[in-house]
Amino acid sequence: MTKTRTLALTPGDPAGIGPDLVVMLANSRTADRIVVIADHSVLTERAKLLGRDVSFNDYLPEECNPGIEIIHVDCQYPVTAGEGDHRHSIYLINTLNRAVDGCLSGEFDALVTGPVNKEKMMQGGFDFSGHTEYLAKKSGAKLPVMLLMNQSLKVALVTTHVPLSEVPGYISRERIVATVRVLHKDLTERFGLDSPHIGVCGLNPHAGEGGELGREEITDIIPAIDSLREEGINASGPFPADTIFTQHQLSKFDVVLAMYHDQGLPVIKHSAFGEIVNVTLGLPIIRTSVDHGTAYHIAGRGGADAGSLRAALTLASQLSVRSQT
Template sequence: MAMPPVLALTTGEPAGIGPELAVMLAAGAPAAGTPDRRVVAVGDPGLLAERAAMTGHAVEPVECRPDEPLPPPMAGQLPVWPVPLRAPSRPGVLDPRNADYVLETLDVAVRACRDSRAAGMVTAPLHKGVILEAGHAGFTGHTEYLRDACGVDEVVMLLATGQALHAREASWAGGPHLRVALATTHLPLREVSAAITPERLERILTILAADLKRWFGVASPRIAVCGLNPHAGEGGHLGREELEVITPTLERLRNEGLTLDGPLPADTLFTPRHLAGVDAVLAMYHDQGLPVLKYAGFGRAANITLGLPLVRTSVDHGTALDLAGSGRADLGSLQVAVALAAEMAQRA
């Protein structure tokens, strides 16, 4: 009988809710494990033990080596690939000294995936500001860090609600089941227009179409593309990016076989009529598409990085410093991210 895939769960910002989410996930797992995956945390075992005690979960972190098999699953145990904190951590209190700890957990998980010791990685939230404060200039988030760590030129951030994880369930016919990809990610709004180039759009749409086939089983992906400007530029009166960049690029890619709708005004694209039969939406910038997706399924959605040579999913929320240590964190998004990573790993 084939062993379920091992998923590496990085525990994120130590002052946030990531460590207790890992504990909560282990506390809810049956003694025999789950049939489709095994999860190993990547982080500081002492931190996980402290957070388990603080939040009232009877979970024991068990240190393991990444180059050795995981111990048999047992109720109340959480296998951990240990990475030591650089400084003591308190819930809700950021400390730049632990920025390198957070990045090391990512490096450990990436190496495990690249060496086939893990079938995929799932990431708890980190805090971009404290990593920048620690001197890691130019850090913009998990997505770009993993792109560089894996040595690829382009990746795509895709968020999917929990109901839209399978091939044709992205249709709004039965409700707001949605996948939204981003042409640009963590950029200031004033820089977005210059970043929307024919070359970028071609790379993003090519990856998105290929990985909808690869990871989601969509044989012929149909992608709806947002315009950049209000009313998709109103024929050039509200901006010319649609006329000069987006539309010509979409036409060229249609001629190469991609099924693309748009560019469409974002304020009407996210309606049942336009989303019927659509497998994913490409938004031009972060806050054009993600507010709609999070309204449709916040806490029950996952973040997926497409274009990597490995499986990576993440939660749809931040570090929630105000909830850290309280035991009130919502496990829902992490459960979706883990389930999706296991599904993707089975397709690899």
């Protein structure tokens, strides 16, 4: 008999579309147990705004039935759909901490996160450049790796939420090697890929043109790839970013490793925005997320699309099954 998976879900910014998405899922049939960690009143008020008749059962740890349940975490400040408020940041941290603690203890099989506004989080006094970095610090992971994926494409990053002007300073042989090791390990163990082929982007235009357009490929990226291949990891490159994402090239790789955020993510988001899942590799827990932001402009108005959240929940369930086999 298949074990029911228990997935922790944090909706994210209470003023964004995260609560809308939870409301949209409320009456859906699911084979998993989805435990939403949020303020109960925020969800019920959002349901009223959306004109939906939904109800949420309280979380009972001793039960293990498919469906959606709520762990109430109090949001101390008023919430208005579409109006972000930095005072909500402590509420968001509390929901995340409850979810991560539950995953680390084995109470939950995986974590799925909704969108937050990083600017509001930092205005609220938290050093929060993103879920990826916060979850790594909270769980004690040394190097989190961001992977965005859909059915046909996987893109991972060497650097994540770093100003573009600072990216070259992060591109070192050691960091690339460490990133690819994490990528290889999780693709093998969690995704079940046998010797995944990793295509590595260059940093500079045309992958540096032999040093004429930048030397990071020569000094760091090529030596890193050579070192990885000596370890038996199937890595190739560096390839110019403007050609590795062609269909012909993509067919050769299981995943593309981009050097920085806006080198790789625009490609996958252009191809399938709303269907993409963000996965954090290198954590001691399974974490997936939606591929979009808070979308304040449509919060509470009925225009949200739950496609990415559904995909994130499905992948979290699949990964948790594989991790326990």
